[in-house]
Amino acid sequence: MSNSGDNNHxxxxxxxxxxxxxxxxxxxxxxxxxxxNTWIVVVFLILIGIILxxxxxxxxxxxQTLFELIIDGGVKLCDSVTNDREKSMKIFPFAFxxxxxxxxxxxxxxxxxxxxxxxxxxxNGHQVFVPILRGGTADLNTTLALALISVVxxxxxxxxxxxxxxxxxxxxxxxxxxxxxxxxxxxxxxxxVNPIKFFVGLVEIVGEIAKVASLSFRLxxxxxxxxxxxxxxxVIFAFGLPIPFMFLEVIVGIIQALIFGMLxxxxxxxxxxxxxx
Numbered sequence: 001m002s003n004s005g006d007n008n009h010x011x012x013x014x015x016x017x018x019x020x021x022x023x024x025x026x027x028x029x030x031x032x033x034x035x036x037n038t039w040i041v042v043v044f045l046i047l048i049g050i051i052l053x054x055x056x057x058x059x060x061x062x063x064q065t066l067f068e069l070i071i072d073g074g075v076k077l078c079d080s081v082t083n084d085r086e087k088s089m090k091i092f093p094f095a096f097x098x099x100x101x102x103x104x105x106x107x108x109x110x111x112x113x114x115x116x117x118x119x120x121x122x123x124n125g126h127q128v129f130v131p132i133l134r135g136g137t138a139d140l141n142t143t144l145a146l147a148l149i150s151v152v153x154x155x156x157x158x159x160x161x162x163x164x165x166x167x168x169x170x171x172x173x174x175x176x177x178x179x180x181x182x183x184x185x186x187x188x189x190x191x192x193v194n195p196i197k198f199f200v201g202l203v204e205i206v207g208e209i210a211k212v213a214s215l216s217f218r219l220x221x222x223x224x225x226x227x228x229x230x231x232x233x234x235v236i237f238a239f240g241l242p243i244p245f246m247f248l249e250v251i252v253g254i255i256q257a258l259i260f261g262m263l264x265x266x267x268x269x270x271x272x273x274x275x276x277x
């Protein structure tokens with residue numbers, strides 16, 4: 001009798017895992033709970049964009065006025081970094097898109113039901129709770145993808161703006177090495193200076209890889225830590241106590257989205273500026 005009772009009352013566990021949990025499979029493609037959250041944000045932004053596009057007016061009203069104020073403020077913020085309106089207009093769509101996608105992903109993870117509505121799955125002889133939705137930026141895969149896009153696209157725009165050879169020469173200073181025989185008689189110091197410049201260029205390559213790690217781990221670490229904090233507080237006392245911490249996470253979500261957007265803005269601005277400047 002006791003054995004059957006134990007079988008009828010299997011213990012259900014739920015732990016906040018570093019990796020996103022799979023909720024479905026389409027062939028060999030795994031759909032995770034964080035991926036669903038990210039899709040929701042993308043679809044929402046597409047719908048908002050379509051609605052705004054269809055209702056644009058020369059004299060803005062309501063929601064259009066709000067968005068125009070936000071965009072105008074964002075472009076002015078870009079100008080303060082680039083000091084060039086033409087360059088700002090090229091960079092702003094990328095930086096603002098990163099900001100709004102990350103902000104909505106951060107906030108969507110705080111909505112009631114996200115992380116608490118799911119299904120049971122058997123694992124190693126006991127039931128494990130798997131949430132259907134999870135904050136997109138609480139998954140390292142998402143933040144790593146965003147960081148890679150930011151760094152790769154900044155280098156592509158840099159190559160288009162200043163020229164492929166000049167941009168490539170910033171990392172592999174072939175030009176500096178080629179100038180050594182020509183300038184050696186007039187300036188013997190090039191024998192020391194130019195190899196150093198070549199080595200600094202190689203360090204720049206390491207710096208680009210470090211940018212990816214910095215952007216992705218900073219965003220993931222802060223959002224995931226907030227998720228763990230809220231889960232721990234809810235276990236201690238689920239009614240009332242988590243509310244102040246949720247407001248704190250709302251602010252953290254804004255700050256982290258702003259940091260990612262601003263760093264993207266700086267990376268793009270530097271990549272689109274010639275090395276001499």
